[in-house]
Amino acid sequence: xxxxxxxxxxxxxxxxxxxxxxxxxxxxxxxxxxxxxxxxxxxxxxxxxxxxxxxxxxxxxxxxxxxxxxxxxxxxxxxxxxxxxxxxxxxxxxxxxxxxxxxxxxxxxxxxxxxxxxxxxxxxxxxxxxxxxxxxxxxxxxxxxxxxxxxxxxxxxxxxxxxxxxxxxxxxxxxxxxxxxxxxxxxxxxxxxxxxxxxxxxxxxxxxxxxxxxxxxxxxxxxxxxxxxxxxxxxxxxxxxxxxxxxxxxxxxxxxxxxxxxxxxxxxxxxx
Amino acid sequence: xxxxxxxxxxxxxxxxxxxxxxxxxxxxxxxxxxxxxxxxxxxxxxxxxxxxxxxxxxxxxxxxxxxxxxxxxxxxxxxxxxxxxxxxxxxxxxxxxxxxxxxxxxxxxxxxxxxxxxxxxxxxxxxxxxxxxxxxxxxxxxxxxxxxxxxxxxxxxxxxxxxxxxxxxxxxxxxxxxxxxxxxxxxxxxxxxxxxxxxxxxxxxxxxxxxxxxxxxxxxxxxxxxxxxxxxxxxxxxxxxxxxxxxxxxxxxxxxxxxxxxxxxxxxxxxxxxxxxxxxxxxxxxxxxxxxxxxxxxxxxxx
Numbered sequence: 001x002x003x004x005x006x007x008x009x010x011x012x013x014x015x016x017x018x019x020x021x022x023x024x025x026x027x028x029x030x031x032x033x034x035x036x037x038x039x040x041x042x043x044x045x046x047x048x049x050x051x052x053x054x055x056x057x058x059x060x061x062x063x064x065x066x067x068x069x070x071x072x073x074x075x076x077x078x079x080x081x082x083x084x085x086x087x088x089x090x091x092x093x094x095x096x097x098x099x100x101x102x103x104x105x106x107x108x109x110x111x112x113x114x115x116x117x118x119x120x121x122x123x124x125x126x127x128x129x130x131x132x133x134x135x136x137x138x139x140x141x142x143x144x145x146x147x148x149x150x151x152x153x154x155x156x157x158x159x160x161x162x163x164x165x166x167x168x169x170x171x172x173x174x175x176x177x178x179x180x181x182x183x184x185x186x187x188x189x190x191x192x193x194x195x196x197x198x199x200x201x202x203x204x205x206x207x208x209x210x211x212x213x214x215x216x217x218x219x220x221x222x223x224x225x226x227x228x229x230x231x232x233x234x235x236x237x238x239x240x241x242x243x244x245x246x247x248x249x250x251x252x253x254x255x256x257x258x259x260x261x262x263x264x265x266x267x268x269x270x271x272x
Numbered sequence: 273x274x275x276x277x278x279x280x281x282x283x284x285x286x287x288x289x290x291x292x293x294x295x296x297x298x299x300x301x302x303x304x305x306x307x308x309x310x311x312x313x314x315x316x317x318x319x320x321x322x323x324x325x326x327x328x329x330x331x332x333x334x335x336x337x338x339x340x341x342x343x344x345x346x347x348x349x350x351x352x353x354x355x356x357x358x359x360x361x362x363x364x365x366x367x368x369x370x371x372x373x374x375x376x377x378x379x380x381x382x383x384x385x386x387x388x389x390x391x392x393x394x395x396x397x398x399x400x401x402x403x404x405x406x407x408x409x410x411x412x413x414x415x416x417x418x419x420x421x422x423x424x425x426x427x428x429x430x431x432x433x434x435x436x437x438x439x440x441x442x443x444x445x446x447x448x449x450x451x452x453x454x455x456x457x458x459x460x461x462x463x464x465x466x467x468x469x470x471x472x473x474x475x476x477x478x479x480x481x482x483x484x485x486x487x488x489x490x491x492x493x494x495x496x497x498x499x500x501x502x503x504x505x506x507x508x509x510x511x512x513x514x515x516x517x518x519x520x521x522x523x524x525x526x527x528x529x530x531x532x533x534x535x536x537x538x539x540x541x542x543x544x545x546x547x548x549x550x551x552x553x554x555x556x557x558x559x560x561x562x563x564x565x566x567x568x569x570x571x572x573x574x575x
Contacts, residue, residue, distance in 0.1 A: 008335035008539065012472040045331075049473040053330035077330075089473045093334060225333040227539040229296055230345055231318070237302035242542065266324035267299045267350040 005034065008227060010047050010091030015084050016066075021145035025114065026082050027059055027070045028090075035067035035092060039099035040122035041218045041246040044069075045226040047091035048084070052077035055223040055241070057117040057195075058095065060124055070114050096226050097245045100216055102126065105190030108183065110176050110204050112137040115196025116146050118218050118245075122193055123153045131158040133187075135179055137200065138163070141170035177203040189213055192249075198272055202259025205249040215249035222263055232263065275557035277550055279313075279530050279565040281508040282456035284393045284431045286366060288313030289531040289553065289565055290521065290546050293512055294370040294395060294435070295319065295345065296535030301358055304365045311546030314366035316533065317355065319397040321372050321406075322381055324351035329479040333539075334468075340490065340514075341536045342468050344402040344483030347372055352382040356389050366392040368433070374405045375416070376423035383427045393430050396420060398446060399437025399462035401484045408462070412441040414449040421453035433510065437462030443497065444504060451507050459510040459533060460497045464490055487536040490514045495527050502528025502570050516540065518552020525553075525565065526572040 005011060013030040020026055035044055038058045046069060047053045054077050059068035073082035084090065100122050107130055109119045116136055126132060132154055138144040143165075150161050163171030164179050172179055177200055183189075184207065194204045195218040208215035221233035221240040228242035235257045238244065252258045261269045279289045292315040297303050304315045327348025335341050349355070352371070359367060369391050371382050383394065398417055400407025410416055417434070424432050434450035436443050436458060447458055463484025468477050476482075494513025501509055511524030512533035521532045537545050553565075562568050 006335055006337060008341075009337045010331075010334060010470060010477060012470065045334075047331055047477070049470065049475045052479070053332075091470065091473070091477070224327070224330055224345060224348075225343075225539065227333070228542065229333055229341075229343075229535065229539045230348075231297040231299035231303060232348070234297070234300050234303055236300065237306040239297075239303075263299075264324075265326035266348055267318070268324050268354055 007095070008093055010093050012089055012091050015086050015088050015090065018086060021070065022143045024143065025070060025072045025145055027068050028081070028084060029061055029066055029068040030090070031065055032067045032092065033065045035095060036061065036065050038095040038121070040118045040125055041099040042095040042097045043226075043245060044092045044094035044096065045223070046081070048077065048080050049089055049091065051080040054078065054081065055220075055226055057114070057218070058121070059117045060121050070117050072114050094226065096241055098243075100193050100218070100246050103191035103214060104129070106131040106188065108133045108135065108189045108192045110135045110180060110192065110194040110196070110200070112176060112196030112200050113143070118195050119193060120146060120150060120153065123150070126157065128156050133159065133183065134161045135176050135183070136161065136163055137165075137176035137196065139166045141165055144170050176200060177207070180204060180207060184211060191215070194218070198259055198262070205252055209249045209253050216246050217249065217252060218245045219247060220245070222265060232265070232267065234263065275554055275562055276564050277313075277554055281393065281433065281510060281530055282431045284456070286313040286531060288550050289525070290549050291368070291510065291531055291533040292316055293533035293535035294397065296538060299350070301362055304362070304367060307543060307546065308365040310543040311550050313531065314368055314392060316368040316370050316395055318349045319347050319370040319372035319400065320349050320352040320355050320382060321347065322352060322378055324354060325349055331477055331479060334477060335487070335539070336468055336485070340485050340487035341539060342466055342478060342483050342485055343463065344478045344480035346480060347400060347403050347406070352385040356385040360389050362390050368393045368395050370395045370397050370435070372397040372400065372406045374410065376419045379420050379424050380427055383424055391430055393433055393456070394424055394428060395433045395435050395459055396424065397435055399435050399439070401437060401439070401463055401465040402480055402482055408437055408439040411436055411446045412439040414441060414445050417446055417449040418453040421450050421455050425454045431456035433457040433459055435459035435462060438464055438493070444500060447501050447505060451505050455507065457508040457510060458501055458505075459512055460501055461490070461494045461513050464493065486514065488514045488516060491520060495523055498524055498529050499527040499573070503573060516545075518549045518556065521549050521553055522556055522568070525568050526570070528570040528573065530565070530569055
């Protein structure tokens with residue numbers, strides 16, 4: 001008989017399918033019922049045997065009991081993960097963290113890059129009555145991904161998907177936060193949810209809270225344990241792994257590390 | 273009147289006997305304040321070195337199938353100079369500063385960094401089992417232990433506590449050396465050298481391969497050590513190892529501990545564990561007719 005699964009021990013899965021999203025981003029699909037059902041904002045610690053372990057938001061799939069990670073090759077660990085092939089093993093533990101509090105009505109989702117992962121999962125928890133605007137940012141047309149998937153997920157809802165690229169090669173030109181300002185001038189949203197680069201989230205939260213709109217952000221920090229022991233991911237008195245990853249905007253605006261500082265591996269605070 | 277939870281380690285007086293163990297969360301003053309308000313009698317910082325240390329590559333912490341936690345964080349810390357600046361504004365939380373180094377001058381340098389900070393005690397890490405040339409390797413060298421304890425004692429007036437663990441030298445000899453050199457207290461024990469291998473991938477899970485085991489499985493070993501130390505030496509002891517309930521804490525006190533430390537339990541429960549253990553100890557004292565912790569210390573030894 002299989003021992004009851006301990007969320008803090010590694011559960012070994014093998015990669016079954018790989019989707020190339022962009023020249024630098026891949027989605028790795030595997031079978032795991034537990035991770036396939038996580039809440040939007042939750043994450044898993046992913047062990048790449050012999051290499052490293054990374055905190056990753058869990059990506060949705062179109063199949064029951066399948067989960068996925070969408071990874072951009074950047075550092076040594078994420079590049080090793082990106083380079084995994086079908087049949088390779090990963091060890092997952094979790095899920096960890098809290099989740100977005102989904103309000104009724106007209107929602108605005110703002111994400112950049114792989115920060116779209118928890119927002120797409122959020123969409124799968126929405127009702128047909130939700131009116132959803134997804135604002136998605138990328139550097140270039142080549143690096144824009146998940147647009148078709150988002151359209152498909154939202155087909156039963158009143159919705160719009162707005163792509164924004166920094167170089168203007170696709171969709172609107174500029175930063176998502178520029179488009180956000182225009183959207184907020186013309187629409188009344190009941191809630192805003194954001195995940196992506198911290199400065200994008202900072203601008204989003206600042207703007208939304210100044211207009212008294214309910215806003216939540218899913219934060220990222222250096223993580224080692226993922227369970228509130230090591231303290232690596234602390235942002236003032238809060239642990240991103242345990243008290244987050246999702247925090248309310250008005251609470252974040254009182255935290256002077258948000259949008260400003262990031263803790264290095266040693267724990268030294270560094271300017272973002 | 274409710275029994276009092278106050279206790280002391282030499283001249284270090286604590287309102288409550290529950291202390292955050294070293295290595296756990298001890299990275300910012302904001303967290304220390306949070307844990308103190310959650311009920312911690314004191315907090316021990318991460319072990320600080322002369323310079324910032326990144327620690328090991330992940331995986332660094334996970335739970336062992338069947339029980340307990342395995343870690344090899346590698347003593348990551350921002351370094352004593354950065355850390356002392358960060359806690360310089362503290363005037364509320366009893367902070368025990370944990371120090372790690374290889375020779376007595378390392379410790380002297382670090383103590384100097386805290387001259388202008390409110391430090392309640394120093395805890396010397398003579399027992400981390402997974403970093404070379406510090407921690408347990410220092411604790412195994414009784415002559416070096418004497419030099420280090422003497423150096424820190426001569427450089428500060430606050431209590432100096434030696435944290436010992438199970439290395440290759442009989443740990444009671446390390447305790448003896450610390451006592452002889454004037455230590456004010458002993459913390460026992462640290463994690464125990466251990467390893468886990470994943471059978472599917474056939475690889476050690478920790479990046480450092482070998483780390484330290486903590487949590488429930490090591491509790492009976494730690495209780496034995498506290499019992500042995502308190503039977504042999506007349507020195508205040510802080511019991512540490514696998515505490516997750518008030519019964520565990522009481523067990524250590526009955527074995528001879530004046531206070532307890534814990535940390536791994538925070539991976540399963542959260543900050544409320546301090547208040548839960550405190551109130552559990554207090555209810556036990558009320559039931560057994562104790563008015564203060566001192567009356568219970570070492571009770572299991574008989575006399």
